[in-house]
Amino acid sequence: MSQLRPVVREARSVSPATTRDEGGAREHGPPSTSVTVDVVLLTLRAGRLCVLVIQRDEPPFQDYWALPGGFVDADEDLDSSARRQLAEETGVTAAGHLEQLYTYGDPGRDPRTRVVSVAYLALLPNLPQPEPGRRGQQARWWPVEDLDSPEGPTLAFDHPRIVADGVERARSKLEYTPMAAAFCEEPFTLADLRRVYEAAWGVSLDPPNFRRKVLSTPDFVVPVGAVSSPRGGGRPAQLYRRASATALYPPLLRRSV
Amino acid sequence: MSQLRPVVREARSVSPATTRDEGGAREHGPPSTSVTVDVVLLTLRAGRLCVLVIQRDEPPFQDYWALPGGFVDADEDLDSSARRQLAEETGVTAAGHLEQLYTYGDPGRDPRTRVVSVAYLALLPNLPQPEPGRRGQQARWWPVEDLDSPEGPTLAFDHPRIVADGVERARSKLEYTPMAAAFCEEPFTLADLRRVYEAAWGVSLDPPNFRRKVLSTPDFVVPVGAVSSPRGGGRPAQLYRRASATALYPPLLRRSV
DNA sequence: CCAAAAGTGTTCTCGGTACACCCATGC
DNA sequence: GCATGGGTGTACCGAGAACACTTTTGG
Numbered sequence: 107m108s109q110l111r112p113v114v115r116e117a118r119s120v121s122p123a124t125t126r127d128e129g130g131a132r133e134h135g136p137p138s139t140s141v142t143v144d145v146v147l148l149t150l151r152a153g154r155l156c157v158l159v160i161q162r163d164e165p166p167f168q169d170y171w172a173l174p175g176g177f178v179d180a181d182e183d184l185d186s187s188a189r190r191q192l193a194e195e196t197g198v199t200a201a202g203h204l205e206q207l208y209t210y211g212d213p214g215r216d217p218r219t220r221v222v223s224v225a226y227l228a229l230l231p232n233l234p235q236p237e238p239g240r241r242g243q244q245a246r247w248w249p250v251e252d253l254d255s256p257e258g259p260t261l262a263f264d265h266p267r268i269v270a271d272g273v274e275r276a277r278s279k280l281e282y283t284p285m286a287a288a289f290c291e292e293p294f295t296l297a298d299l300r301r302v303y304e305a306a307w308g309v310s311l312d313p314p315n316f317r318r319k320v321l322s323t324p325d326f327v328v329p330v331g332a333v334s335s336p337r338g339g340g341r342p343a344q345l346y347r348r349a350s351a352t353a354l355y356p357p358l359l360r361r362s363v
Numbered sequence: 364m365s366q367l368r369p370v371v372r373e374a375r376s377v378s379p380a381t382t383r384d385e386g387g388a389r390e391h392g393p394p395s396t397s398v399t400v401d402v403v404l405l406t407l408r409a410g411r412l413c414v415l416v417i418q419r420d421e422p423p424f425q426d427y428w429a430l431p432g433g434f435v436d437a438d439e440d441l442d443s444s445a446r447r448q449l450a451e452e453t454g455v456t457a458a459g460h461l462e463q464l465y466t467y468g469d470p471g472r473d474p475r476t477r478v479v480s481v482a483y484l485a486l487l488p489n490l491p492q493p494e495p496g497r498r499g500q501q502a503r504w505w506p507v508e509d510l511d512s513p514e515g516p517t518l519a520f521d522h523p524r525i526v527a528d529g530v531e532r533a534r535s536k537l538e539y540t541p542m543a544a545a546f547c548e549e550p551f552t553l554a555d556l557r558r559v560y561e562a563a564w565g566v567s568l569d570p571p572n573f574r575r576k577v578l579s580t581p582d583f584v585v586p587v588g589a590v591s592s593p594r595g596g597g598r599p600a601q602l603y604r605r606a607s608a609t610a611l612y613p614p615l616l617r618r619s620v
Numbered sequence: 621c622c623a624a625a626a627g628t629g630t631t632c633t634c635g636g637t638a639c640a641c642c643c644a645t646g647c
Numbered sequence: 648g649c650a651t652g653g654g655t656g657t658a659c660c661g662a663g664a665a666c667a668c669t670t671t672t673g674g
Contacts, residue, residue: 136397136434137397137398137434137435137436137437138395138396138397139395139396139397139398139435140393140394140395140396141396141398141468141479177393177394178394178396178468178479179394180394180470180477181470182470183468183469183470184466184467184468184469184479206465206466208463209441209463209466209481210441211398211435211440211441211481212440212441213437213438213439213440220437222398222435222441222479222481224466224468224479295653296653296654297652297653312636312637312638312639313652313653313654314638314639314653314654314655314656315636315637315638317653317654317655318636318655319635319636322635333653335645336644336645336646336651336652336653337646338646338647338650338651338652339645339646339647339649339650339651339652340644340645340646340650340651340652340653341643341644341645341651341652341653341654342644342645342652342653343652343653343654344653344654356616356635356636357614357616359613359614359636552626553626553627554625554626569663569664569665569666570625570626570627571626571627571628571629571665571666572663572664572665574626574627574628575628575663576662576663579662590626592672593624593625593626593671593672593673594673595623595624595625595673595674596622596623596624596625596672596673596674597623597624597625597626597671597672597673598624598625598626598627598670598671598672599625599626599671599672600625600626600627601626601627613662613663616663
């Protein structure tokens with residue numbers, strides 16, 4: 107059994123940025139570390155869930171693909187930094203959905219120096235195909251299912267894991283939050299929204315049941331009172347926009363995880 | 364609409380620790396930052412969910428209560444650092460449950476310098492009352508419901524928010540993971556397990572239904588084949604230990620969020 | 621004996637599924 | 648007209664809620 111005791115060797119400090127362990131057995135002053143933000147930007151393109159990656163144009167991992175990201179400025183908070191990196195590296199300024207994902211800090215995840223990276227997850231509606239960057243640097247969307255395949259991109263650093271974590275977070279949060287709507291340009295139809303779930307989960311959902319489920323969840327979506335013009339046959343669909351819900355109760359569960 | 368384009372001003376790097384923006388409009392080299400880990404350690408004491416806090420013995424926030432934590436060493440990963448802080452500051456070495464919670468990096472969250480703190484959530488069975496620390500530094504458990512009350516402790520830094528986030532994470536993950544068992548000393552009865560949910564959610568659950576729910580979830584718990592000795596009346600209960608499940612499907616949902 | 625807690629059985633209800641069917645549009 | 652997709656109705660099924668009841672212990 108473990109004992110609970112304060113173990114106050116000396117005047118130990120207990121929290122951020124204090125000189126500490128004066129007289130303690132170990133020395134660990136405040137080692138300085140680089141803190142970066144990396145963004146897993148997901149969107150839906152042609153019914154497939156895709157992630158934005160940028161080709162690196164310098165070592166290490168030159169010519170590998172990497173997530174947009176960079177250093178956190180001295181005076182900015184983490185969320186702002188994520189928004190800034192996204193704007194600077196991809197031109198994306200749309201609101202969409204942005205949330206902190208996870209923080210990666212293994213020593214050695216960057217071969218040069220200690221870097222702790224706070225990863226963010228961003229969801230946006232489909233955007234134009236990125237132009238090739240000047241100087242050979244390219245940005246492009248990769249369908250997430252192709253990331254493991256041989257013809258998929260080789261990702262730099264520990265970005266394969268970060269992307270995997272981001273995709274899993276997105277898939278999972280679709281269940282109990284209304285964040286699927288962040289993938290849809292407003293106004294959207296319920297079929298648009300359904301296709302988000304179908305693409306993200308790789309399933310097909312029954313349209314009538316999906317409709318009832320979404321409409322019975324208070325403040326998930328609200329009708330805008332107009333209908334879409336069907337493209338190539340079919341009855342026009344009601345149009346909706348996101349509403350104020352922050353959670354779905356009961357959730358919209360995937361089959362059997 | 365936002366445009367998607369690489370915006371490669373110059374030889375922009377896109378990921379950790381690269382000299383960057385040579386020739387770009389803004390300068391933001393790699394600013395060095397202190398990275399700490401803070402641990403929200405939760406346990407159950409007398410049917411109440413409690414968090415461990417340590418009284419600070421030096422400025423800033425002298426005499427305020429704070430979460431155990433400290434600097435991440437140059438060569439350790441974040442999870443190891445969290446385990447180390449817990450062991451050094453509270454003597455806790457038990458396995459329990461430990462997961463990364465969230466990363467807090469607002470400039471100004473520490474009045475002295477920029478500190479990015481990676482918070483962890485730890486769950487443990489009830490532990491002995493901590494002795495008062497030498498040199499006046501004390502560690503103690505606070506019931507989480509008392510944290511906002513006037514007679515509750517005044518928490519340092521942004522620790523009130525971190526504790527609130529940790530408690531909410533724990534409450535929420537009880538629904539869809541078997542992590543409630545981390546609060547129970549093995550072997551435990553189903554009543555022990557039920558009391559975890561009741562304390563964390565502030566509800567009372569129907570024992571028969573709870574029993575069926577837990578036992579019908581594959582690999583949530585396994586019987587050890589012994590029974591508890593009832594304390595003061597009542598039929599002896601079967602004893603169980605944690606099994607291999609990592610998720611509960613279907614989840615054990617709280618009433619109406 | 622009674623009280624207390626474990627454990628079983630049973631009914632009811634509600635949400636999800638499956639699927640038949642109707643509606644409105646493009647061609 | 649026919650194909651296509653939107654939208655409604657409905658019957659079935661399974662999990663959860665509520666609660667009566669039995670079992671096994673301490674006093």
